[in-house]
Amino acid sequence: MLTEEKQPILSIRDLNIWYGDKQILRDLSFEVQQRQVTAFIGPTNCGKSTLVRCINRLNDFTPNFRSIGEILFKGSHLHEASDATALRKQIGMVFRKPTLFRCSIYENVAYGAQIAGVNQSEHLDIIVEKNLQKTGLWDEVEDILDETPEQLSTGQQQLLCIARALAVDPEVLIFDEPCGELDPIETVKIETLVRDLTNEYTLIFATNKRRQAARVSDVAGFLYGGELIEFGATEKIFTNPQDNRTEQYVTGRLG
Amino acid sequence: MNAMTTRAERKQKFVLQGIPFIIFGIAAIPIWKALKKTDAADMQVVSPNVLSMLLNDLYILLSVSCLAILLGIVCAFYLEEWLPKNNWARRLIESHVAILTSIPSTLYGILAISIFFSYAGTLKVIDGAPPAQNTESIPFQRNTTLFCGEVLTFIFMVTPVTIKTTQEALRSVATPVREAVFALGASQWQVLRQHVVPIAFIRILAGGCRAMSRAFATAALLIGIYIWYDTTDAGGMSGRFILFLAVSLFLSVFSSSLTEVYDSDLTQRS
Ligand SMILES: Nc1ncnc2c1ncn2[C@@H]1O[C@H](COP(=O)(O)OP(=O)(O)O)[C@@H](O)[C@H]1O
Ligand SMILES: [Mg+2]
Numbered sequence: 001m002l003t004e005e006k007q008p009i010l011s012i013r014d015l016n017i018w019y020g021d022k023q024i025l026r027d028l029s030f031e032v033q034q035r036q037v038t039a040f041i042g043p044t045n046c047g048k049s050t051l052v053r054c055i056n057r058l059n060d061f062t063p064n065f066r067s068i069g070e071i072l073f074k075g076s077h078l079h080e081a082s083d084a085t086a087l088r089k090q091i092g093m094v095f096r097k098p099t100l101f102r103c104s105i106y107e108n109v110a111y112g113a114q115i116a117g118v119n120q121s122e123h124l125d126i127i128v129e130k131n132l133q134k135t136g137l138w139d140e141v142e143d144i145l146d147e148t149p150e151q152l153s154t155g156q157q158q159l160l161c162i163a164r165a166l167a168v169d170p171e172v173l174i175f176d177e178p179c180g181e182l183d184p185i186e187t188v189k190i191e192t193l194v195r196d197l198t199n200e201y202t203l204i205f206a207t208n209k210r211r212q213a214a215r216v217s218d219v220a221g222f223l224y225g226g227e228l229i230e231f232g233a234t235e236k237i238f239t240n241p242q243d244n245r246t247e248q249y250v251t252g253r254l255g
Numbered sequence: 256m257n258a259m260t261t262r263a264e265r266k267q268k269f270v271l272q273g274i275p276f277i278i279f280g281i282a283a284i285p286i287w288k289a290l291k292k293t294d295a296a297d298m299q300v301v302s303p304n305v306l307s308m309l310l311n312d313l314y315i316l317l318s319v320s321c322l323a324i325l326l327g328i329v330c331a332f333y334l335e336e337w338l339p340k341n342n343w344a345r346r347l348i349e350s351h352v353a354i355l356t357s358i359p360s361t362l363y364g365i366l367a368i369s370i371f372f373s374y375a376g377t378l379k380v381i382d383g384a385p386p387a388q389n390t391e392s393i394p395f396q397r398n399t400t401l402f403c404g405e406v407l408t409f410i411f412m413v414t415p416v417t418i419k420t421t422q423e424a425l426r427s428v429a430t431p432v433r434e435a436v437f438a439l440g441a442s443q444w445q446v447l448r449q450h451v452v453p454i455a456f457i458r459i460l461a462g463g464c465r466a467m468s469r470a471f472a473t474a475a476l477l478i479g480i481y482i483w484y485d486t487t488d489a490g491g492m493s494g495r496f497i498l499f500l501a502v503s504l505f506l507s508v509f510s511s512s513l514t515e516v517y518d519s520d521l522t523q524r525s
Contacts, residue, residue, distance in 0.1 A: 056438060058434060058437060058438060061433075061434075061437070063339070063340035063341060085440050085441065085442050086440070087440075088437065088438055088439065088440040089439075089440030092438065092439070093438040095431065095434065095435065095438075097431060099431045099432055099434075099435040100435075101432075101435075101436075101450065102453075102454070111439065112439040112440065115439065115440060115441050115442075115445055116440060161435075164439065165438070165439065168439050168440055
């Protein structure tokens with residue numbers, strides 16, 4: 001049992017990625033442990049989004065995208081998984097810009113559960129309430145569930161996106177700069193939530209704010225120039241980095 | 256309560272999605288009838304009732320363009336949503352669509368000559384001078400070949416424009432929306448049916464209508480030309496007519512191939 005817990009939920013080996021002829025990532029290898037926050041830091045355009053989007057195979061739709069290397073999710077190869085939609089139900093994602101559907105708040109949250117096959121309205125009611133409560137949004141939207149999410153603040157919209165992703169019941173949740181469009185107060189809310197979610201989920205968190213990574217993550221990786229310069233416990237990365245470039249980045253002299 | 260609204264809205268959506276099928280049904284019936292009716296016995300029969308004849312023609316052309324629009328929409332969905340981005344078939348079809356849409360609608364008159372002649376029969380009846388058992392007028396009346404000509408004309412005029420406008424409508428549904436749906440584990444089909452189509456629906460419809468109006472304008476113009484052509488000296492006029500058409504055709508194909516080169520340059524550079 002104990003050894004099973006130690007098994008990484010995701011392992012990536014020698015991952016290389018190109019867009020057309022341009023190589024974006026070079027020989028990446030790392031492992032993601034269950035129920036932890038694994039953060040990727042690095043300057044803009046260093047390939048954080050590209051990396052995390054490989055994990056739920058969202059890059060499949062990008063023309064010119066090409067990758068070699070292995071990504072194993074719970075021991076099985078990602079590229080051999082015939083069904084990317086089934087994979088995406090297990091690995092959810094929250095984007096930088098909250099994108100909600102043109103329907104009610106209730107339907108936004110219920111949508112993922114519906115396409116996963118939940119149809120009974122009582123079940124949907126329970127799922128919607130449970131996940132809105134997990135994100136701490138329930139009290140604010142309880143009375144306006146039938147209205148569109150446009151009236152919500154950006155921070156609330158992002159929380160709603162998180163609730164929507166949780167309603168699919170994933171095991172892993174990817175955050176790609178979730179606070180990129182938010183003000184500091186809203187950012188704190190998201191960060192607190194991310195910490196809380198580690199009780200149930202495995203989280204992958206891409207950000208270009210180093211302090212944010214230091215606050216939320218257990219493990220961090222520094223991406224620079226297409227390479228994973230350093231990967232390890234967050235504390236170590238930020239207090240005792242092994243690589244010169246990592247030190248320069250975390251102290252603000254690089255990137 | 257939530258479930259109630261969801262159910263009501265689902266019903267509404269269901270009705271909306273029925274519209275294309277209703278259009279298709281309306282379109283299919285008269286074409287089927289016309290195909291069944293136009294056998295050898297009908298060849299020489301021209302309805303003496305001009306109004307009903309015109310309405311009948313209008314009805315058939317409306318149905319044909321509805322079918323052409325549906326064909327265009329299906330093609331556009333296939334190109335935009337299923338074919339890979341740099342697939343050779345996609346490039347081939349798109350460059351042809353670009354040429355076909357850039358041709359001025361008047362030029363489709365060449366193809367539409369069949370419409371022209373089928374109306375000629377009607378116009379003779381208006382004049383009150385029924386074509387005596389004159390062998391020359393027989394090919395000018397509606398028969399299956401001419402009807403197929405009409406269908407082809409409308410398909411050539413309407414379908415490429417619809418393909419283009421539908422593609423534009425589909426592209427207008429931003430990538431973040433699609434990615435948000437995909438990230439929840441939706442299939443390609445669910446993304447299309449539940450998100451892309453509802454957003455793009457109006458634009459697709461508007462594009463189809465625009466294409467149809469273009470086709471009808473051309474048909475009307477041709478009838479006008481025929482009347483004019485019938486009453487003046489044909490010799491010199493038809494020579495000029497054909498020359499103008501040839502120049503216009505050359506220029507439109509040339510300009511569309513120029514934009515094609517320009518476009519592919521742009522995409523290569525970016
Ligand atoms: N679809 C694409 N086609 C070509 N190049 C791309 C595409 N998406 C991203 N890139 C390039 O890949 C690099 C990494 O981008 P990205 O992963 O978005 O970085 P980050 O998220 O760290 O800011 C950038 O240089 C970007 O220009
Ligand atoms: Mg990014």
